[in-house]
Amino acid sequence: MGDFLPTFSHVQQAATVLNGVVSRTPVLDSSYLDEQCGGGVLVKCENLQRTGAFKFRGAYYALSRKEAVAPFKAVVTLSSGNHAQGIALAGRLLGYPAYIVMPEPVNPFKRERVEEFGASVRIVRTRAEGEVLAQELVHVHQGVFIHPFNDPDVIAGQGTAILELLQAEPEIDVVLAPLGGGGLLSGACLAAHGLNPHIQVYGCEPARALDALLSLREGRILLPHPVDTMAEGLRTSLGEVTLSILQDHLQDVFVVEEEEIIPAMRIAFERMKMVIEPSSAVALAPILRGEPALRGKRVGVVLSGGNISMSDVCSMMGGM
Amino acid sequence: MGDFLPTFSHVQQAATVLNGVVSRTPVLDSSYLDEQCGGGVLVKCENLQRTGAFKFRGAYYALSRKEAVAPFKAVVTLSSGNHAQGIALAGRLLGYPAYIVMPEPVNPFKRERVEEFGASVRIVRTRAEGEVLAQELVHVHQGVFIHPFNDPDVIAGQGTAILELLQAEPEIDVVLAPLGGGGLLSGACLAAHGLNPHIQVYGCEPARALDALLSLREGRILLPHPVDTMAEGLRTSLGEVTLSILQDHLQDVFVVEEEEIIPAMRIAFERMKMVIEPSSAVALAPILRGEPALRGKRVGVVLSGGNISMSDVCSMMGGM
Numbered sequence: 035m036g037d038f039l040p041t042f043s044h045v046q047q048a049a050t051v052l053n054g055v056v057s058r059t060p061v062l063d064s065s066y067l068d069e070q071c072g073g074g075v076l077v078k079c080e081n082l083q084r085t086g087a088f089k090f091r092g093a094y095y096a097l098s099r100k101e102a103v104a105p106f107k108a109v110v111t112l113s114s115g116n117h118a119q120g121i122a123l124a125g126r127l128l129g130y131p132a133y134i135v136m137p138e139p140v141n142p143f144k145r146e147r148v149e150e151f152g153a154s155v156r157i158v159r160t161r162a163e164g165e166v167l168a169q170e171l172v173h174v175h176q177g178v179f180i181h182p183f184n185d186p187d188v189i190a191g192q193g194t195a196i197l198e199l200l201q202a203e204p205e206i207d208v209v210l211a212p213l214g215g216g217g218l219l220s221g222a223c224l225a226a227h228g229l230n231p232h233i234q235v236y237g238c239e240p241a242r243a244l245d246a247l248l249s250l251r252e253g254r255i256l257l258p259h260p261v262d263t264m265a266e267g268l269r270t271s272l273g274e275v276t277l278s279i280l281q282d283h284l285q286d287v288f289v290v291e292e293e294e295i296i297p298a299m300r301i302a303f304e305r306m307k308m309v310i311e312p313s314s315a316v317a318l319a320p321i322l323r324g325e326p327a328l329r330g331k332r333v334g335v336v337l338s339g340g341n342i343s344m345s346d347v348c349s350m351m352g353g354m
Numbered sequence: 355m356g357d358f359l360p361t362f363s364h365v366q367q368a369a370t371v372l373n374g375v376v377s378r379t380p381v382l383d384s385s386y387l388d389e390q391c392g393g394g395v396l397v398k399c400e401n402l403q404r405t406g407a408f409k410f411r412g413a414y415y416a417l418s419r420k421e422a423v424a425p426f427k428a429v430v431t432l433s434s435g436n437h438a439q440g441i442a443l444a445g446r447l448l449g450y451p452a453y454i455v456m457p458e459p460v461n462p463f464k465r466e467r468v469e470e471f472g473a474s475v476r477i478v479r480t481r482a483e484g485e486v487l488a489q490e491l492v493h494v495h496q497g498v499f500i501h502p503f504n505d506p507d508v509i510a511g512q513g514t515a516i517l518e519l520l521q522a523e524p525e526i527d528v529v530l531a532p533l534g535g536g537g538l539l540s541g542a543c544l545a546a547h548g549l550n551p552h553i554q555v556y557g558c559e560p561a562r563a564l565d566a567l568l569s570l571r572e573g574r575i576l577l578p579h580p581v582d583t584m585a586e587g588l589r590t591s592l593g594e595v596t597l598s599i600l601q602d603h604l605q606d607v608f609v610v611e612e613e614e615i616i617p618a619m620r621i622a623f624e625r626m627k628m629v630i631e632p633s634s635a636v637a638l639a640p641i642l643r644g645e646p647a648l649r650g651k652r653v654g655v656v657l658s659g660g661n662i663s664m665s666d667v668c669s670m671m672g673g674m
Contacts (some may be wrong), residue, residue: 060380062402081627082382143624300664304463307401307629307660340627344620348668 039278040186042228045193045221048095052194055127056091059083059195061202061334066305071321072329076206078199081310081340085119085147088195088218088338093120093180095191097128100178108133108177112161112168114140115267116339117182122153133171135164141266143343183217184273193221199334200229206334208327212317213237213246213287214268216276218338223283234285236327238317240292245271247287250280264295264350267313267339286327294319296350302337303347311342312350359598360506362548365513365541368415372514375447376411379403379515381522381654386625391641392649396526398519401630401660405439405467408515408538408658413440413500415511417448420498428453428497432481432488434460435587436659437502442473453491457484461586463663503537504593513541519654520549526654528647532637533557533566533607534588536596538658543603554605556647558637560612565591567607570600584615584670587633587659606647614639616670622657623667631662632670 059079067075080088097109107130111121114136125132132153136145140157148155156171158164172179181188195218200206209226211219219237226233239246243265245258249272261269272280298315301322302308310318314337321328321335379399387395400408417429429445431437434456445452452473456465460477468475476491478484492499501508515538520526529546531539539557546553559566563585565578569592581589592600618635621642622628630638634657641648641655 057382060382062377062380065404084385086627303629303664307406309623309627309629344623344667344671347664348671351664351668
């Protein structure tokens with residue numbers, strides 16, 4: 035894992051494998067976002083992807099690739115988030131039992147969906163504990179471990195979301211995506227620059243899990259501190275593979291304040307009629323605040339996921 | 355108004371006029387709905403239409419048609435709902451000041467959007483009062499009045515939503531749409547049977563505004579009683595034009611209990627990541643309860659609109 039850097043041709047290969055398996059999610063415009071941004075905004079709705087998030091792309095592609103390399107009898111991962119659902123569904127579709135280790139805090143909404151796909155869930159208190167357990171499960175079940183983002187195949191799979199966006203809308207100047215572990219964003223870089231080296235790719239990172247911007251500046255992986263953003267999908271640090279790709283390709287990082295997240299969710303909900311989770315709202319925030327670098331540009335943004343319960347949304351809104 | 359019955363060719367004409375003006379909204383599938391229904395469900399997302407509802411189709415087409423018949427200087431309507439927004443935007447796009455008379459109760463979320471489109475809003479206590487005021491406004495401003503549903507052009511415009519659905523998915527056996535004044539459903543009948551007379555078109559009507567089913571049985575327009583459903587868009591009775599079309603074309607009406615509405619909104623929200631208003635949820639309810647007539651069928655359903663505020667959604671959910 036992490037031994038080679040994926041390229042544009044890996045993204046294209048992934049698109050071939052994923053064709054007919056993933057939903058070709060819609061790309062929507064929004065006159066409201068255009069006005070806020072002072073440009074033209076196109077939204078790739080990966081919240082409408084199978085499992086409710088783009089993560090299914092990378093999970094399925096990675097599992098199908100590893101199948102071609104060496105035999106295994108199960109798939110294992112360590113994730114409390116949307117990657118867990120992606121692996122659970124990919125496992126079911128490709129015929130492998132899935133073992134999902136979830137470090138606390140576990141969102142019951144996401145756990146329920148993972149179990150609906152027939153995966154076995156094991157909850158652990160810490161990530162370190164989770165790593166030990168995941169290795170055990172790999173051993174016991176002759177499983178393959180698929181990392182949520184620091185895996186060339188996973189990255190190539192995620193890149194297909196941006197490939198579809200740019201195939202539908204080739205005139206896009208700027209791509210925005212949320213920045214957590216960097217899997218989606220790395221895939222976005224490969225897809226965008228494979229098609230057109232002039233496209234600017236920006237990451238959107240919560241101030242309350244600010245590690246990627248600093249890691250990119252220092253050229254080494256730093257841990258986020260503090261890490262208390264409500265954008266639970268973006269609390270992770272980068273990996274070696276994603277750091278390396280982002281260093282080569284990323285234009286810059288927009289830092290998003292915690293107070294911008296719920297208003298952005300509300301805009302998605304009320305103006306776009308889209309349910310998104312806080313991590314997705316982080317990528318809308320720079321548009322809504324009229325970020326100067328976006329003025330007059332054609333901006334493509336990935337709504338990465340919509341896995342949130344009504345009751346969580348309402349309790350967040352109540353807290354405004 | 356209401357002097358002639360529209361036909362399939364009017365729907366086709368409307369589609370030509372609306373091409374490039376309306377959004378060609380996505381048609382999505384949902385494995386969750388498939389399972390509930392015991393068939394294959396395809397969802398036409400008119401909540402993603404401009405103004406957040408299908409009503410913009412009929413409003414724009416009707417205004418553009420009337421323009422060709424006789425000159426006027428403004429557009430007037432009587433509506434507290436999505437038709438008001440449709441007329442407001444159509445007026446702005448076609449260059450006519452729009453005067454919207456809204457009978458109480460007025461949803462502030464919908465009123466705000468109407469005003470954002472630059473329309474003048476007048477609130478009245480009763481519909482009868484509203485009719486008088488609307489006539490006055492027509493007189494004073496040399497306006498044309500556009501009825502929310504009992505108008506052949508409006509019906510033809512709404513039919514384009516189903517035309518698009520069936521062009522995208524020609525194998526559909528059954529079409530479901532919410533049933534209030536019957537404009538969308540009448541358009542659905544014309545579009546569906548123009549393409550394929552074997553398609554079954556069903557209306558979905560709240561038990562707490564049950565007039566259309568009874569009107570169709572008796573062959574004359576009855577007023578809903580009681581009329582206290584939360585599906586505010588479906589509280590109206592039929593008109594002469596819609597009654598006549600539905601009598602000829604409608605397969606049957608599914609009556610939806612009030613208790614089914616919020617759970618259906620929740621399913622749309624949590625499973626489909628779609629914000630819909632209660633009127634739209636009424637058309638999902640027969641699918642979710644596994645209505646026997648839908649088993650094994652390919653079902654197309656129109657999500658008619660998504661104009662609801664977060665705070666209204668949360669107060670509804672809190673009331674479960």
